[in-house]
Amino acid sequence: MPTPDPASKFDNVVPSLVADIGIGAWHWDPADGSVTWDAAAEAVYGMEPGTFPGTFEGFMERVHPDDRADAVETISTVAATGGDYSIRHRVIRPNGDIRWVEGQGRVILDDAGQPAAGFGIVYDVTDRYTVELERSELIKKEAAARDELRYLIEASDTLTGTLNTERVTERLADLLVPQIGSACAIDVKLDTPIGWILTCAMTDQHDAPALKRGSPNSLINADRRLQGFTTSAGTNLETDLDRIPELPTAGARLRSIPLTSHGIEMGVVTVVLNESVDQATPNGDLLDAICSRAAMALAHAELYADRSRFISIFQSVDTREIPRIPGLEVGTHYRPATDLARLSGDLYDVFTLTDGSWLVAVGDVCGKGAVAAGHAELSRSALRAAALSNSDLLKTLTVLNDVLMGDPTRPMLTLGLLHISIDDGKLSIAAASAGHPPPLVATGDGWSELDTYGTMLGVTSTPTFEPSQIALEPGDVLALYSDGVTEARFGETFYGVDRLGQLIFDSRTAPASAIANDVGGAVDTWATGNPVDDVLALILKAET
Amino acid sequence: MTVEGYWPELNEYLCLVELDAPITAVTLDCLVDDVLPRGQQRVGEQWESGAWTVAQEHLATQAAARVLESAATRYARSPNRSESIISVCAYGEWHSLAADSLAVAMEVAGYDVVRTRQSTQPAQVSSLIHDHGPRTVTISCSMAANLPGAYRMIRACLDTGTPVIVGGAGFGRDDTRAKRLGATAWASRISEVSDLAAGLRGGKTVRPLRDTLPADFALTGATSVAERLSAALIDDSAHDVTTVSIGTWLLRSLRASILCDDHTIFDGHVQWQRRRSVSGADPALDPVLIAVRDAIPNEAETARSLVDKHVAG
Structure with missing residues (x-):
């Protein structure tokens, strides 16, 4: 038995194998324009074997109308220039199914540059392309998401x-x-x-x-x-x-x-x-x-x-009008500790009593934030009510203490009060303290703490107070402040009363408002820009 | 009322205020960008040389404030723009004349201005922004040592999506420091701010800063640094407050230098402080510089070398 020629074996087996896996082949003869499809190519396009009409137009009929223009352009270009091409288009099968087909083709030119032959393969890529489309769609959706x-x-x-x-x-x-x-x-x-x-x-x-x-x-x-x-x-x-x-x-x-x-x-x-x-x-x-x-x-x-x-109710402490007191300049510096709410347990007030004299108050409610601010504002209102028709500081403090002692939340308050009147054309100032740092007085001779002490309010129903009297000469300065001033810390060290007293003394020739600002600035510097407590200074200066 | 040794033009202006005379010779732009700043520069020089006491400085500043107060009512106002801005001083900045001048200029330009007093806290700026919903916040910084405070405020504003215009001598002569700190815009003069703010109107909400601060900035801001410095400088004399003040301001300007990556801030502050010390207005500088250097942790190499340069010199 003769041995089969390997080349002929290849010629027979490979096309058959290729057809079996769904790859169709075609041939174009430019001489007469005929197009030949094998059975596998016809199957790719959903046609029975031998039913392809053998023309380019017959091929185009099978291509989805939306893809025809692209296919014609690609094939026409290669037909004129020679070379390879690759196309992908949809196919409408006779039963109405739409499939995706890819094709690779080659056109060979003769010596005159005219097309001599064309051939190629086609195969169904619907399953692969559907997956690709879905993947691409997913990627698009994911990017959009x-x-x-x-x-x-x-x-x-x-x-x-x-x-x-x-x-x-x-x-x-x-x-x-x-x-x-x-x-x-x-x-x-x-x-x-x-x-x-x-x-x-x-x-x-x-x-x-x-x-x-x-x-x-x-x-x-x-x-x-x-x-x-x-x-x-x-x-x-x-x-x-x-x-x-x-x-x-x-x-x-x-x-x-x-x-x-x-x-x-x-x-x-x-x-x-x-x-x-x-x-x-x-x-x-x-x-x-x-x-x-x-x-x-x-x-x-x-x-x-x-x-x-x-909150604006509580913040009104910083914006209210201070009545003019003849012969006295008044300056204030008030800054709540850093916080978004700008709420402070410090309070100050200057108001006119019914007899035409004035009351100056500086106080501090124990605690911080909204609760302390609420108590401070209630205390301030109670103070106004207690003091309005009463120029006796001890009586005012006693009434206020009774109010606080009767409050079930028992707020504790330190308070420094000054009662200012003009007697025979001269300023007369009485001072009283309820657990509050005593006021500082700066004169040309130096500075000192006013000798006035008393019990913090809201602690006992029998508080004691030691009031005092002071006369200011022109240019003298009286400073009331909260403990946020003297307890500002640089490292472990408090700013303290001594440094504050020296500052007031050094600045005493400046306007009252400038002295108050100096206190704020000095505390800010001492605390390296981060005072942690409310800072309040109220400066009274006898006009020169 | 005149202030001896003060800028003559300002004194002339002050006389007009005293007389309640109409303003014709000085435009508002000239007043806020020229007359008042030159006057304050003169105040600074007098104070730096020790020629003036703090009280005299206050008197001069009060005179300038009085001029400004009168200006607010004497210049014709533009129609109201129904636009609000907030004008503040940088946190730590106690020189408020520039911010006050800006507020007056903006009011005259038809803006509704919300202003605060000196050294506004960042949290307070946030509250004001939420309360008033301004289109823009302006931050004035006169001393470069307060730029870290300005930076905190810029962050507070940008966190709320509000654009920030910055200006003042502390920001220098161009927009480098302003950009470094993340400001939306920098104004070289007060009279520029109105146009800058108008340009930002209707713009997009600005984005919060997402920056990384230099390590040395964090290291020099540690509580332990303040504690070491306080231990070195406080001797419980009545006058140690001056030494402490010099030390804390050196530390502030050092941190500003690191934040802005600009050594000239610290160099300039040291030179200024040295002049004060040499004039006898302040104690000797070198012991304080050494205390500042020794308070800084070793790992903050940039900061230490910046100080060392001046100690060696």
């Missing part, structure tokens, strides 16, 4: 950075336009004297230049007819849109989202969505997520505003 997450983090940072309601609405507008919508209107109801905030933002594509990046205040002014409009649970927000006349709603894709936090509906955001935003896709979720965070930021801002209004 990552972008959205990044944007949401930025949005959270942006919205939570402020505790001011108007800024929250502006920042929300900034986040929405132009990234998600081409315009938006944010309508918020507030529990404040303003009542409403309306913020609009829109891109250049809308012909409303006055409203680009609108300021809430100007909009409130420009749009007063919105007053009285209420957003409440159950209101059909979509139908309320026409009450926001500036928003370019005609023909727009709108989305209205209530701003709800802690069960309270605070307003509504209406967005003219960008074309690319599909409300049902993650972008729609992003809009909801941003608005949800904005609502929370608004709720926090409202809580903060409430707190600020409450």
Whole structure:
């Protein structure tokens, strides 16, 4: 038996093997334009063996209409220039199935540069390409989700950075336009004297230049007819849109989202969505997520505003008018220990009594922060009530002690009082102390502590006090202060009374306000810029 | 009321204030950018040389404040912009005239200005921002040694997304230090600030700083440094407060130098302090410099070498 020729074995076996694994072959004869497909190629295109019509047009009929132009361009180019090509296109099979096919081809030119022959292979890549498509889609979605997450983090940072309601609405507008919508209107109801905030933002594509990046205040002014409009649970927000006349709603894709936090509906955001935003896709979720965070930021801002209004009662200690006392300059330095609330247990007050004399008070409630500030303010009010028609310092201190002893929370208070009157044209000053550091007096001869002592208030129902009397000559200085001054520390060392007394003495020729500032500056320097306690200095200087 | 030895133009201006005369000769820009700063420079020179006491310095500063107070009511105001700004001094900065001048200039330019007194605490700035929702915060820093305080305030503002314009002699002659500290903008003159603020209006919310501070800045701010310095400088005499003041200001300016990566801040402060000491207005400088150097931990090599340079000299 003759040995089979290896070459012929290869010629027979390989095509068969190739056909078996679904790779079809074709041949193009440029001389007559005929195209020959083998059975495997016909199978790739869903045709019965021998049914391919043998023309380029017959091939094109099988290619998906959307892919034809690309296929024709690629093949025509190679047909003219010779060389290899690779294409991928969809195929519509006679049964309607759509498959993905890849093909590699080669066109050989003759010596004259004209196409002499073309041949190639085709194979079905539907399964592989579907996986690739899914993977690519997943990567795209993952990238989009990552972008959205990044944007949401930025949005959270942006919205939570402020505790001011108007800024929250502006920042929300900034986040929405132009990234998600081409315009938006944010309508918020507030529990404040303003009542409403309306913020609009829109891109250049809308012909409303006055409203680009609108300021809430100007909009409130420009749009007063919105007053009285209420957003409440159950209101059909979509139908309320026409009450926001500036928003370019005609023909727009709108989305209205209530701003709800802690069960309270605070307003509504209406967005003219960008074309690319599909409300049902993650972008729609992003809009909801941003608005949800904005609502929370608004709720926090409202809580903060409430707190600020409450705190302003206590902070009035730093802003109240000090009555003019003839012959005396008054200067103050008051700085609560570092904290966002600016609340202090220190108190001071200068007020006129019913007989025309004056009371000066400097005190310190034990403790820090809001509780101490609350007690300080209550004590100050009680002091005013006790002292108003009473120029006897001991009686005032006793009444105040009774009030504090009757308070179930038993706040403890140190207090230094001065009663100032003008007798026969001369200043007369009586001093009393209830556990408070005695006032310092600086004259041309030096400085000293006033000899006045007493029991801290709120400790015992039988306090004792040792009052004293002082006469100031022109240029003399009397300084009342809180322990935050003398107990400021540099390392382990307190600033102390001696350094304070020397400072007051050295600065005594300066105006009272400057002396008070000097005390603040000296404490700041001593404590290397970080005083940890409330610092209060009240300076009285006899005019020269 | 005139102040002897004070800048003559300011004294002339002060006379107009006393007479309640109309202002025609001096524009507001000239007043805040030229007359008042030159007057304060004169105050500084007098104080540095020991020619003036603290009380005289106060008197001169009070005169300048009085001029400024009158200016607030005498210049025609632009229409209200319905825009608020907060004008503050850097934390640790007790020279408030520049911040006050800025506040007046901005009020005249039609802004609603919220201002604070000297050495505003960063937490207080945060509260004010939340309370008033300003478009911009301006921070004035006259002494470069207070730049660490300014930096803390810049951070506080940016944490709330609020842009910050900085200025004042402490920031130097260009925007290098301002940029280093993360400020949104730097103003070379007070009269520039209105336009700068208008440019920031309606802009995007600014981002918080995400920077890394130099290790030596943290090391020199440690409590142990203050404790070692206090142990070296305090002798419980009535006048040790001056020595302590010199020491703490040296430490502040050193930290400002490290923060800004700019040795000229510390060098300049040492030279200034040496002039005070040489004039007899302050005690000798070298023992304090040595105390500062010895208070700094060995690992803060940059800081120690900056001080060493002056001790050796």
